[in-house]
Structure formats: C-alpha cells, structure tokens
Amino acid sequence: MGTAGSTTRVQNTISLSKHQKQGHCPRSLDWKVRNPQDWLVEILLAFAHQHFRSPENVTRSSVKYIKMPLSEPLLPHSDPSLDELALEIFRVVLTFMGDLPCAPNSEVVLTHRLLEMCGEGPCPQELQLEVYCQILKQLTYTSSSKSDKYYRVWQLLYTMLAYYLCPAPLQSTMKKYLKAVGTHGNASLAGVAKACYQQLERTRVIGGRSRYPSPMEIKALLIGRSQRWIFVNIPGSSRQAVHVNMGTTLGDVIHSLCTRLGVSTQERVAEYGVTWAEDAESLESPLNPSLYILDLLQEMQTPERMSFKLWFYQIHWEQPLEFNNKLCVDMQYHQVLKLYETGQLLLRKEHAPISQAELASRMAALKHRATAVFHPPNRCEVQASIPADLWPAYNEEYWMKKVLAYLTQLLEAGMSHLGAKQNFLDIASSFPLFGTTLLEIANSGVRETPEQLLTAGTNSEEKAEWAQLPAQALALIYSLLPFPDKFSMSLTCRPWAQVFSSPSLWQKVVIRVKPASSKTWILMLKQYGHFIKSARIKFDCTDEQCHELVSTIIDQLCHSRNSRLQSLFLAGFCVHLEDLQTNLKSLFGAAPIAYPGLTEVDFTNFPGQFEDSVFLSLARNNPSLEKLLIANKHPVIRLQPEALLSILRSCRRLSHLAVWGYSLSDMVGEAFLEKLRAPLQLLKVFYDSPAPDCGIIYNNVWKNLKNTFPDLHVHLHFPMDIPICHILDILQPDMPLVSIEICSTLDLSRVLKRVSEFYHHCLRRLSVQGPGTPEVLQESVELQKLCRKLKEVKYNFTGIPT
Structure with missing residues (x-):
C-alpha cells in the first residue's frame, strides 16, 4: 500500500509530522508533549519484555527502526538454523526499504524471496513471528533520506498479512498497533492500517494466499495503486x-x-x-x-x-425472483431462457386456462419482445423458441400464426422489453422443474474395463498415459494443429477420437482447399458439418481439380442437416466464377431449420465479381444478417445501389457494411435511418470511380446518421487515383470519419487540409501515399497537431526535395 506519487508522499510526511504534534494519546502518556510514536513504542515494549531473546536487556531502542543489519535475531528460536535465516530476512527487509544497496527494479525478487524464506526451516511459524516483529520494529520511529521508506515497510506488512497468519503470541499486540496507527496516524496511514487489520482478520478466518504476487501487483503496490x-x-x-x-x-x-x-x-x-x-x-x-x-x-x-x-x-432458485432491479431481471431472464431452450424446464401438463401449445406460443412471443425489436420473428426464430418436443405437434403455419397473434397483443398493450422478461420469468417459475438442473447421462453400452481400454487404444503403458489426457488438454492440442494433423491424431485412440468428434471442436473451422487433404475434408463435413458455426474457406482454384473441390465443399455445407452456419469467409483466387456463384446461391438459399442463418459474410479477400442476384438471395433467406463485408479486391463487386437497398430492407439487423462507393447513394444512407432497424456501427467504403456523384452521400444525410448513431465509425479507402475535387465532394463535414487511407499520384495538400478541418475531433488512423510536395508536408504537420485522437499515422511520400 503506497501513495500515488512522490508529491503525495511528501504531503503525507508533512501531515504526519503535524499530527505528531497535535495528535491524541492515552492517559498514560501526555500526547501534547510526547511524540505519537511513543505509544507505538510502549505497545511493542510490552511484547518485547515477554518474548524477545534477552528480556532483561530490552530498551526502547530495541523496538525502534535501525539502518544496519541485526547482530542477532529479535526472538529466541528452537533451531539454530533459524537464526541465520532470520538475519538474512532482515537484510532483505533493509534492502527492500533502500537502506542496503540493491539492483534497480529488484522489488519483485525481494518480495518473493521474503515470502519464500518465511515458509522454510523446521519451524516456519517461529520465523514468521520473527519477521512480523522485525517489520513492526522498522515501522516505529522510522527516519530515512527516502520519502517512501516508511510506506515500503507498510507494504511489506500488508503483503505478509495476505500470505501468513500472524502468530498467536503477537496477534493482540499487532491489533493494538494497527488500531493506534488507524486512530492517530494521518489519513493515508490510517487507511493502510485499516487495510492491514482487515487482512489480518481475513487470513485468520480463511487462510492466506497460495500464489506469490505477480510482478504487476508488486509494482502497482509500490506506486500506491493497491487496487x-x-x-x-x-x-x-x-x-x-x-x-x-x-x-x-x-x-x-x-x-x-x-x-x-x-x-x-x-x-x-x-x-x-x-x-x-x-x-x-x-x-x-x-x-x-x-x-x-x-x-x-x-x-x-x-x-x-x-x-x-x-x-x-x-446458482440456487429457492427465494422468490427479484423484479426491482433491471440488471437482476436481465441476468435471471437469460439464465432461465437457456434452461427453457435446452429442455431443462418441463411445461406443466395442466396449465389452466391455456394449453401447452398456447403457453409455448406465449413464451415465444415474450422471448421475441424481450429482444427489444419490433420486426416480426422469422420461421427460424419461432422454431428456436418452441420446445423441440412440441414443435412437431403442429405445422409451421400454426406456430407462426399463434406467436404473431400473441406478439401483436403484447405490442398493443405497450409491453416493454423489460416487462416481457418479467412475464417470461413469472411463467417459467411456475414450471414443476424450475430451480432444478437436468443431467444428461450418455449410455455407452457395456462398461469397458481399464484393461480393455488399454488394449483398444495402445499396447504400451507410456501411450496409455497419453490416451488418458483430459478432454480440455486434447481440445487445446487440436486447436493448434492444421486439419490433416488433427485427423491423423484422431486415429490414435478412442478418447482422442471422441474429442475430435465433439461439437465444440467443429464450431470454427479453417478449410484450406488442397488436393492432398480436401477429400478428407469432404468426408468430415458430411459427418460433422452440422456443428460448424464459422467457416473460413481458403483456396487457389487455378486448376480444374481444386475448383471442383471448392464446389463440393460449399455444396456439402449447403446440405448439412440442421446447419448452424452463421459466418462465411472466402479467401483465394477462382477462375470459374459462374460455377462458384451457383454453389453460393444454393448455400444462401438453403434456409436453416432451427437456427437464424448466416449473420456474417466476408468476401474482402476474394477477387471476383458476383452478380447482384447472389447477394439478393443471401438477404432474402437470411434476414438475420448482421455483417456484409464485400469490398473485395479487384475486380470489385459492383453491387447496384438498388440491390443494396433491397438488402437493407430485408436485413434489418445489418450493422456492419463494407462496399465499394459505386453501391452508395443518398437513398442508401437514408435507408439506415428507417425505424425498427439495428443501429449502424461500421461503414467501410472503397472508391475507384471518378464519375460525378458516384458514391457521394451528402451532408444532411450524414448529419442525421451521426446524430442517430453516435457510435458509427466510417472508414474510407482511396486505393487509386481519383480527382481531388471528387475526394473533396465525398468528405462531408458531419461524416463520423475515424480512418482514411489514400494512395494517389496527385497533390494531396487540399485533401489533408480538409481532413484536419472536418475530422480533427474524431480521426484515429491516417495512411497517405503520394508526392511529398512542400504543401503536403506542411499540411501533414498541421494535421497531426489538430487531430488529438490519432493513434496511427503512416506516410509514404515520394519525391521529397532535399
């Protein structure tokens, strides 16, 4: 425990000196005359006369601070080896305080050494008692040329109390000492003493810490940042x-x-x-x-x-549910919702006055309203909200009609999303199994003996130990291996094969399309493809064989039963775009049965031009899409503005968009302002067209976007020559620009001046590549002075005059 800086320490020292003159004292001492530290001396003397090594020779100086190492320990010890350790510990204390020379930044080593020695020897409790006495001695009447010495000893005391229980003979003395400092010390020392007292009680009740403090802990403690x-x-x-x-x-x-x-x-x-x-x-x-x-x-x-x-x-649900706190309601709702969705809450057979189907429909409507959205749920969302054992009892049209009817009632009644959560909890708490947890027991047939497992996995004792690695360790090993090695590893033994087939291992996959391994990929996708939530496909389709493999992999993802695919990334080069488009249309058109569908599509590392119909199919069948990143490499995906408008109207949760400027217009910008939409968070735009008005959103729209979405971040990229006047038209004053990257052979001085003028309050990243004219150099310097939030600046100027 320390202070925040040297200035504060000096103030504390001055405050302490003043307190020493004006503090209070017990009746046995005249505090108006004597130093407050005298009380501490009296407290320690009472203990020293009973427990120190030579009680008859104890004087007031025996319990006061000294600068030199001790000639003998303070306490008698049952084992002579403890004497040497006690003297070494005192030298560590003096070194930590700065009274003995030490290497810079050695406080971590010294602290760990002190704690280590306190646990050594035949009688560690005797040594710990010695250390506590040494520290209290060094706290009393401390004088030092270093302003922080007094606080460093307090830090040692606090650290010791966190790890070792103060021995019984000293506990009452320690408490009196800490109470005295807490009562008569200055504000800073009173706080330290109170923290030490609390830690003493905590260690007495639950024991000390088990791991030595980290370097970060110790360094923070030294500069007064104990929290x-x-x-x-x-x-x-x-x-x-x-x-x-x-x-x-x-x-x-x-x-x-x-x-x-x-x-x-x-x-x-x-x-x-x-x-x-x-x-x-x-x-x-x-x-x-x-x-x-x-x-x-x-x-x-x-x-x-x-x-x-x-x-x-x-953990437990014995007490009635709390509805007076929003955070409490939100937490209880999400926990109960998980139990409800996973089938761990059973519906009551007789839940008058409505049937189970009616009750499940009401729960589904409440769940949808609790998300605070106003658009109606799609088929996937409704099915995910109905218990799996009830869904087959009625057709899809019945469930959609029932849920929409209840949702309409909720909206007409003006129920808030918080009220929907409370109603959901009210109903769920009446279920017979509410407050319990169902355990899944896997039936594996005849139980195998350890000998049978050993024979099935391997014939050697050494390999049997590898076969018994915990599933968590195996999952980590699998995560570090490329797919061919994962597959080979799964063939080693049965436990390894079981981890290989676990759903968690297949949630995120990186598929590198190579003739040597892709056929194995296809076989694995047939078996485990329905577990995949995120697929990153990397390929180089310069030959016919590789192209066919990519088509087969995408086709397999498309037809995986009960697909959970949510994120799709394509990266690579393909010469057969027509066939790939057909495969993607099939994938995008295969609406999942029980999951919301694709929420993220990223083609930024795929150089190819797709037809608008590919993305229209994506939007039509995946209304839950949240991220559409299609500002890819050349040739660019030139999505028509009309097609982008259709996508925005179908995907009302879309919050991240990366496109080429060709696709933008004022109407696109206004579409983001429509009601019942998710807030726009990121807009990344690449420009390559010098055509007038191409990709320009004018300032009145930007102003509305900025006011409506305060967290909106805009990133602009100009990867090729565009007329300066066109760039200036694109840079509107109210655009919330956080990043801009320009590559040009033209004089960019006017652009830099516009950037610093409009975006000095929000710009965080700047990258410029172009001619280094004197005007450009001057504007770049001015820009860095004005833009205080800049975190990254890259200049690559050519032709700079010498």
Whole structure:
C-alpha cells in the first residue's frame, strides 16, 4: 500500500509530522508533549519484555527502526538454523526499504524471496513471528533520506498479512498497533492500517494466499495503486467492472455484484456464485468464495485457460425472483431462457386456462419482445423458441400464426422489453422443474474395463498415459494443429477420437482447399458439418481439380442437416466464377431449420465479381444478417445501389457494411435511418470511380446518421487515383470519419487540409501515399497537431526535395 506519487508522499510526511504534534494519546502518556510514536513504542515494549531473546536487556531502542543489519535475531528460536535465516530476512527487509544497496527494479525478487524464506526451516511459524516483529520494529520511529521508506515497510506488512497468519503470541499486540496507527496516524496511514487489520482478520478466518504476487501487483503496490479493475461477465452479454486488491476474495466480488443487483440479505447472496468458463453456455459449478481473486487470475493465465472468463450467475432458485432491479431481471431472464431452450424446464401438463401449445406460443412471443425489436420473428426464430418436443405437434403455419397473434397483443398493450422478461420469468417459475438442473447421462453400452481400454487404444503403458489426457488438454492440442494433423491424431485412440468428434471442436473451422487433404475434408463435413458455426474457406482454384473441390465443399455445407452456419469467409483466387456463384446461391438459399442463418459474410479477400442476384438471395433467406463485408479486391463487386437497398430492407439487423462507393447513394444512407432497424456501427467504403456523384452521400444525410448513431465509425479507402475535387465532394463535414487511407499520384495538400478541418475531433488512423510536395508536408504537420485522437499515422511520400 503506497501513495500515488512522490508529491503525495511528501504531503503525507508533512501531515504526519503535524499530527505528531497535535495528535491524541492515552492517559498514560501526555500526547501534547510526547511524540505519537511513543505509544507505538510502549505497545511493542510490552511484547518485547515477554518474548524477545534477552528480556532483561530490552530498551526502547530495541523496538525502534535501525539502518544496519541485526547482530542477532529479535526472538529466541528452537533451531539454530533459524537464526541465520532470520538475519538474512532482515537484510532483505533493509534492502527492500533502500537502506542496503540493491539492483534497480529488484522489488519483485525481494518480495518473493521474503515470502519464500518465511515458509522454510523446521519451524516456519517461529520465523514468521520473527519477521512480523522485525517489520513492526522498522515501522516505529522510522527516519530515512527516502520519502517512501516508511510506506515500503507498510507494504511489506500488508503483503505478509495476505500470505501468513500472524502468530498467536503477537496477534493482540499487532491489533493494538494497527488500531493506534488507524486512530492517530494521518489519513493515508490510517487507511493502510485499516487495510492491514482487515487482512489480518481475513487470513485468520480463511487462510492466506497460495500464489506469490505477480510482478504487476508488486509494482502497482509500490506506486500506491493497491487496487485494480477486473471484469466479471453476467449472463445476458453484460460485463461488470469490480475493484479488487491483494486481499480480495471471490466472496467479496460476489457481495459487490449482489449489491448492484439489489440483493442484500445473506440468504439471497448465498444463491449466487462465480465460476470461469469460455461462455455463458458452459457455466460449471461455482468456485469456492474463499479463493483470493488474484490467485485465481494467475491460475487462469495459463495457455489452456487463456480463453476463459469469470462469470457471475445465480446458482440456487429457492427465494422468490427479484423484479426491482433491471440488471437482476436481465441476468435471471437469460439464465432461465437457456434452461427453457435446452429442455431443462418441463411445461406443466395442466396449465389452466391455456394449453401447452398456447403457453409455448406465449413464451415465444415474450422471448421475441424481450429482444427489444419490433420486426416480426422469422420461421427460424419461432422454431428456436418452441420446445423441440412440441414443435412437431403442429405445422409451421400454426406456430407462426399463434406467436404473431400473441406478439401483436403484447405490442398493443405497450409491453416493454423489460416487462416481457418479467412475464417470461413469472411463467417459467411456475414450471414443476424450475430451480432444478437436468443431467444428461450418455449410455455407452457395456462398461469397458481399464484393461480393455488399454488394449483398444495402445499396447504400451507410456501411450496409455497419453490416451488418458483430459478432454480440455486434447481440445487445446487440436486447436493448434492444421486439419490433416488433427485427423491423423484422431486415429490414435478412442478418447482422442471422441474429442475430435465433439461439437465444440467443429464450431470454427479453417478449410484450406488442397488436393492432398480436401477429400478428407469432404468426408468430415458430411459427418460433422452440422456443428460448424464459422467457416473460413481458403483456396487457389487455378486448376480444374481444386475448383471442383471448392464446389463440393460449399455444396456439402449447403446440405448439412440442421446447419448452424452463421459466418462465411472466402479467401483465394477462382477462375470459374459462374460455377462458384451457383454453389453460393444454393448455400444462401438453403434456409436453416432451427437456427437464424448466416449473420456474417466476408468476401474482402476474394477477387471476383458476383452478380447482384447472389447477394439478393443471401438477404432474402437470411434476414438475420448482421455483417456484409464485400469490398473485395479487384475486380470489385459492383453491387447496384438498388440491390443494396433491397438488402437493407430485408436485413434489418445489418450493422456492419463494407462496399465499394459505386453501391452508395443518398437513398442508401437514408435507408439506415428507417425505424425498427439495428443501429449502424461500421461503414467501410472503397472508391475507384471518378464519375460525378458516384458514391457521394451528402451532408444532411450524414448529419442525421451521426446524430442517430453516435457510435458509427466510417472508414474510407482511396486505393487509386481519383480527382481531388471528387475526394473533396465525398468528405462531408458531419461524416463520423475515424480512418482514411489514400494512395494517389496527385497533390494531396487540399485533401489533408480538409481532413484536419472536418475530422480533427474524431480521426484515429491516417495512411497517405503520394508526392511529398512542400504543401503536403506542411499540411501533414498541421494535421497531426489538430487531430488529438490519432493513434496511427503512416506516410509514404515520394519525391521529397532535399
């Protein structure tokens, strides 16, 4: 625990000196005359007369700060080897304080060494008692040429209390000492003493930390930043920032988050917990609340857990649901929704006055209204909202009619999305299995003995150990291998094959089309293609064989049963565009049965011109599309403005768009302002046409877009020569431009001047390649002075005069 800087430390020292003259004291001492530190001396003397090595020789100086190493330990020890360790520890303390010379930035090594030695020897508790006495001695009447010495000793005390319980003989003395500083010290020292006292009690109750403090912890402590922010995820895509320090436990985090939920009683707090997981779909048993949060974060920073996050969620559902807090309602709703969708809540057979089908339709309507959108749900969304065992009971038209009817009632009644969540929870809480969790038990037939497993997998003991690697470790190994090696690895033994066939391993795939491996890909897609959510296809179709493989792979993705495909990336070169277009039309036209369809399409690394009908088919059958990135390499995809308008009207969730300027117009810009649309977040435009009015959106539209979507980011790219006057027409004053890249052989001085004039408040990235005329150089300097948010600047000027 320290101060924020040298200035603050000097002020604290001055404040302490003033307090020493004006502080209060117990009746046994005259505090108007004597120094407040005298009370601390008296507290330590009472302990020293009973426990120090030579009680008869104890004086006031025995418990005061000294600059030189001790000649003998303060306490008697049962083992002579502890004496040498005690003296070495004191030298470490002096070195940490700066009284003995040390290498720069050695505080981390010294702290770890101190903690390590305190656990060594035949009687570590004796050594820990010695260290605590040494630290209290160095805190009393400290004088130093370094302003931060006093605070460094406090930092050592705080660190020791976080790891080792203060031994029983010293506990009462330690508490008196900390209370005295908390009462009579200045504000800064009172805070440090209070933190030490709290940590002493915490370590007494739950024990000390298990992992040495990280270098970042120690360095932050040295500059007075004892607290740091961590982020804890909550079901419902919410992330909460929580302040933690060296002594914060998971229980403290839970209490802090429960306060934000409006949960105060101990019975309700006990219903919540924290765990680590990759996402909200894989939450496991809660972690022990007595775990120290910084120990946990260090354990999470291993290669196999780098993708894990902390999640806060409700474990038990014994108490009535809380509806007074928006965050609490949102969290409960998303947890219950997951249980409902996965079939872990059974509908009540007799739920008067409506049947199960009516009840399921109402739940589906409430779920859709809870998303705060006004457009009607599509077929995929309705089916995903109806329990799987009820869907076959009626045809699709029946379910669509019922859900839309209930949704209309909700909208006419003016129900808010928060009210829809509360109604959903009210109904779900009446289900017979609400508050329980169903466990899936896989029936694998006859149970195999360890000997049979050993024989099936391998004939050697060494390989059997490899076969017993946990599934999590195997999944990490698979993620680091290219597909041919993954497939070969899956043939090693049965446990490895089981991990290879798990859905999580197939959610994101990178398919490199090569004759040597693509046939295996096709076989695997037939079996596991329905697990794929994101497919990145890389190819070089310069020969007929490779082209046929790409067509077959896309065709296989198209016909995978119950396809979950949401993201599609194409990267490579293809000479048979007509055939590829046909395959893509089939893929885009195959509407999924139980999933929303494609949400992201990225062709930015595919050089080819597709017909507008390909993208119209995509929009017509995938209304949930959110990202359409088709500003590809040359030859460019010249999507007609009319076709882009049709796409925007079909895909009302589209929030990320990358196109060539040829596709833009004022009408396109106004289409983003229509009601019941997702907010536009990113617009990336490439320009290559010098035609007048091509790709220009005028300022009145930009002004409306900027006001309606404050988070909108616009990126402009001019990869080839375009007349300067055309570039100036494109750069409108209210365009929320954050990035611009220009490559030209023309004088860009007027463009740079316009950029600095219009976008000095929002521009973050600039890349310019062109002639380095004196005017351009001058404008570039002025631009960097004005644009305070610039994070990246790249200049490639040619012909700069010497």
